Structures are given as structure tokens and as C-alpha cells.
Amino acid sequence: MPELPEVEVTRRGVAPHLEGRTVTGVTLRHTGLRWPFPADLAQLLHGRQILRTGRRGKYLLIVFDHGTLIVHLGMSGHLRILQAGEPPQKHDHFDLLVGDQLLRMTDPRRFGAVLWHAHDDGAVEDHILLRSLGVEPLEDAFTALLLYRETRRRSAPIKQVLLAGDIVVGVGNIYASESLFKAGINPKTPAHRIGLARYEKLAIAIRETLAAAIEKGGSTLRDFMAVDGQPGYFQQTYFVYDRTGQPCRNCGVDIRQLKQGQRSTFYCPNCQK
Numbered sequence: 001m002p003e004l005p006e007v008e009v010t011r012r013g014v015a016p017h018l019e020g021r022t023v024t025g026v027t028l029r030h031t032g033l034r035w036p037f038p039a040d041l042a043q044l045l046h047g048r049q050i051l052r053t054g055r056r057g058k059y060l061l062i063v064f065d066h067g068t069l070i071v072h073l074g075m076s077g078h079l080r081i082l083q084a085g086e087p088p089q090k091h092d093h094f095d096l097l098v099g100d101q102l103l104r105m106t107d108p109r110r111f112g113a114v115l116w117h118a119h120d121d122g123a124v125e126d127h128i129l130l131r132s133l134g135v136e137p138l139e140d141a142f143t144a145l146l147l148y149r150e151t152r153r154r155s156a157p158i159k160q161v162l163l164a165g166d167i168v169v170g171v172g173n174i175y176a177s178e179s180l181f182k183a184g185i186n187p188k189t190p191a192h193r194i195g196l197a198r199y200e201k202l203a204i205a206i207r208e209t210l211a212a213a214i215e216k217g218g219s220t221l222r223d224f225m226a227v228d229g230q231p232g233y234f235q236q237t238y239f240v241y242d243r244t245g246q247p248c249r250n251c252g253v254d255i256r257q258l259k260q261g262q263r264s265t266f267y268c269p270n271c272q273k
Contacts, residue, residue, distance in 0.1 A: 004170030074112030
């Protein structure tokens, strides 16, 4: 599943092609993806100027003066900028035409989403899918003190707390494993047993890991590709994720794998105490 870095890479890729441009057409090839497409979406967007793009967690936001288009890439989705008139393929479900170019959403498993939040319904942050999300990990509001205060009554393993998304948003499975390794924290450690000093290391590790992933174009494990069709390269620098049985790059001890909440966790038993 595309995580925060992949969505941010996508946002940066589409922004120059969309911002300030006027929508000249919308094509919907099915009734919807994970949820039905908004009613009358073509009429809502035709002739409207795109003011800016944004991101909230793993949701891409395309902002108009009368509302916001909310796009989620699901498990296997990606966006591309193509020339208008490019023939669609089997899994191409949504086109947003802007002049001689189009934004096309491809989603083989159809777990993604294209939704509309009208300006009259309030701030987009109050949308049902966004209102309970935690702080953005790359913004100033994300601090070690926040992590410390919000976990004093949480006995769940720290890895699960990070994935929950209600304290800090967008730290998905890959980047939680990598960040915990970088901070030297065992993913099984109950969140309330981690002190402020160790949360200082974790907050720094999360920011550095996500920033490095964005710089390298995100991670391509199966389906993800950037807007220009190129894969991400961060997976080539993983320390623990998907490296079960391989030697730790720091100490040489074999990387271990365990299941937490139906998700695979990877860690070094020597470096992460």
C-alpha cells in the first residue's frame, strides 16, 4: 500500500500540472472504487480552476474554491500525468482532464477512492475520513513530547500505536519498522514504558526516515510508481523491512520477523532493545 512518502511524491509530481489549471473534463469508467464516485462529479468540476494540491496523511487533496477532491490510492493505485487522448487500459478508472493533459488514476484492486468534500460542508479536515487523523509527522506539531504525553495510558506495542494513526498520521508499516530500528526501540515495547528521551530519538527517526524516503521517490514493492512512471528506490536502503534472516547492517545479527495485528514487523533483536 502506498504510504505517506509515496503519496507526497505523487503530490509533488502532479502539482505543477494541476495547480492554476482549469478542468475541462472528467471521465469515470466504473460506478466507483472502494466507495461510489460522487454524483455529478463531472458537472461539479468542469470549468473550475484547481487552486492548489495538498496532502493529509495518505490522502491527496486537490483543492478548488467550492470544495476539495479527496483521492486515496488504496492498496495498489497510482496516478499519472498523460497527454489528453491517451487510450485507457483495463484498470484505469478516473481521468481529470486539464487542457492538453490528463490526470489518470489506475487501481487494479479498486481499494482506492475519489471523493468530494464541498466547501459548504465545512473544512476538509472535518471530513469523516480525515477528522480523527493525528498530527503530520513532517510538521512542527509533531514532537517527542506529544508522543510521550499521548502514550502514558497506552499499553499496546509501540509499533501498533504508530500504525493506529490517531497520534501521528502516515507512519505506515514500512516506515514504522525502519524508524523504530533507527531509534533503537524494540517494536514489541509497550508504548507507555518508553520515556521522553527515547521518544526524542523516535521522533527524529520518523522525520528523517520519511524525508529520506520522499527524497528517493518512495518505495516500490509491487505496484507503486511515480507520476512519470518511474519506481521509487527507498527499498534499496531498508535496514530491517523485508530482510528476514539477513544480517543487520549495523551489527550482523539476523533480522527477525513477527506478526503484529496481522502485519509483518521486522527488527534487529540486538540493536532494538
